[in-house]
Amino acid sequence: GPVLILLAIPLIPAAIAVAILRHQLLDIRLVVSRALLYGLLTTAVIGTYIGLVAVADVVLRNEVGLGTSVLATVVVAVAFNPVRVRLQRLVDRALYGDRRDPVRAAAKVGTQLSTAGTGLEGVPAVLCRALQLPFAALRDADGEIAAYGTAPETLHTVPLDYHGQRMGELVFGARPGERRLDPADRAVAELLAVPLAVALRATALSGTVQRSREQLVGAREEERRRLRRDLHDGLGPTLTGVAFQADAARNLLVDDPERAKELLEALRGQTTAAIEEIRRLVYGLRPPALDELGLVASLRREADRLSPLQIEIDAVQPLPALPAAVEVAAYRIATEALTNVARHAQASRVRLVLRCAADLEVEVTDDGPGNGNGAGWQPGVGLTSMAERAAELGGSCSAGPTPAGGGTVRAALPLSVHDD
Known part of the structure; x- marks a missing residue:
């Protein structure tokens, strides 16, 4: 009856509070913020009002009557908003941190x-x-x-x-x-x-x-390992054999001159093989022709080697001083492209162009029949090697057939590369 209704009334705000807190129906922080703010303001206003009335009553007891309450009211009214703003900041900082700053x-x-x-x-x-x-x-x-x-x-x-x-x-x-x-x-x-x-x-x-940096260090160590292997497994045994052959020829020089002569002839062959191995190793590091002739002349000599293929070289003369890494990459890419044309393109004429602006541009174009269907080239070892050489310097390299037939290899090598 009525008694139960009266007892249930207090449960309504409790249920509302549970719903808000449990199911986050609204930002309870906002409610708490406002409640704290105005609770503190109310307390501050009442306390300030009572304090001012008491102080003013003592000071002005014998001089003013009604003015005490009026003065207190004016002071509270003037101070209310600054206090409210200050308290709001303190409450917001406690609940929301520095979002307002x-x-x-x-x-x-x-x-x-x-x-x-x-x-x-x-x-x-x-x-x-x-x-x-x-x-x-x-x-x-x-x-x-x-x-x-x-x-x-x-x-x-x-x-x-x-x-x-x-x-x-x-x-x-x-x-x-x-x-x-x-x-x-x-x-x-x-x-x-x-x-x-x-x-x-x-x-x-x-x-x-x-x-x-890790890739550079790895590549450097891999190159050192390759050189060590080539020297140890190739040049090392050859020079050891040369030494033994020389000792044997010396021992037989008086007793068996003919045998000593045969050993010396074999020794010459081994020495020649050692020289070729050294040249191969040097060429793998940097083609000697680049230092002897320069980039353009080295490419002309390579073109002569690929005769009867007719190769036209169009290059600015003289080329500006190129970073060593760029020079080697241009030489490797150009010679690889020319070799690929000679082996696979069935071409009769090739044009090699070297242009130098912001980048060193290398372009090799041939007049071969192409692949017949206009599809792009499948990258093999040669194309991959050319692309990697360009990418190592921050450049680019592309290769593929041309609409008119034949194929083109283009590489752009930045001139801003610094030699280590």
């Missing part, structure tokens, strides 16, 4: 980015503490870099772009009761997106440089 939050993240050893890995934790967030994560193209807190159901993602290139994402976990990103939080996120994108870009570049 984006520069302060950005400064904290910037300090973290400059911290050696942690850097990007510590950004989510700093962000959570700065904005009172339950969760934050930083991701790049390879996956999650770092995360802090427990991810709620509602997440907000802020893209981190650098000159139009997506470098990663900054992920926020919504506060309890929030369904969307508050404009103040969005302002902080947009302010942080720029330095974080730059930091991710710098990290990516640093990783690329490190991988390049």
Whole structure:
């Protein structure tokens, strides 16, 4: 009856409170913020009013009557808004962190980015503490870099772009009761997106440089291993045989001159083989013709070797001084392309062009019949080798048939390469 209804009335606000807290029907932080704010304001107003009335009553007891209450009211009214603003800031900072001061939050993240050893890995934790967030994560193209807190159901993602290139994402976990990103939080996120994108870009570049260094070191060590193997397994036994043959010929020189003569003739053959092996090793490091004749003359000599194929060389004379790495790469690519034409293209004429501007451009064009169907060439060892040589210097190399028949190889090698 009526008694049960009266007893049930207090349960209604309790049920509302449970629904709000349990199912996050609204941002309870906003309710708490406003309740704390105006509770503190009410307490401050009452306390200030009572204090001013008491003080003014003592000071002005014998001079003013009604003015005491009027003075207290004026002072409270004037001080109310500044106090309210100050209290609102304190309450918001306790509940929302530094979201109303984006520069302060950005400064904290910037300090973290400059911290050696942690850097990007510590950004989510700093962000959570700065904005009172339950969760934050930083991701790049390879996956999650770092995360802090427990991810709620509602997440907000802020893209981190650098000159139009997506470098990663900054992920926020919504506060309890929030369904969307508050404009103040969005302002902080947009302010942080720029330095974080730059930091991710710098990290990516640093990783690329490190991988390049590792590849260079690996290539250098592999080349040293090859040289050691060639010297040990090829030239070493040849020179050892030369020494033994020389000793044997010396021992037989008096007793058996004919046998000694045969050994000396064999010794000459072995010596000639050793010289050829040395030349092969030297050529593998850098073709001697480049130092003796220069790039254009070396290519002309290579063209003469491929006779009867008619090869026309069109090059600016004289070429400017080229970095050694560029010169070797141009020579290797050009000779490989000419050799491929001689072996596979069934061509009668070839034109080799060398142009020098911002890059050294190498172009080899032949008049062969092509593959007959207009399809691109399947990359083999030669084409792959040419592309790798160009890529090592930061250049490019393309090869394929031409619409009119025949084929073309084009390579562009940057002249800004510095020799080690």
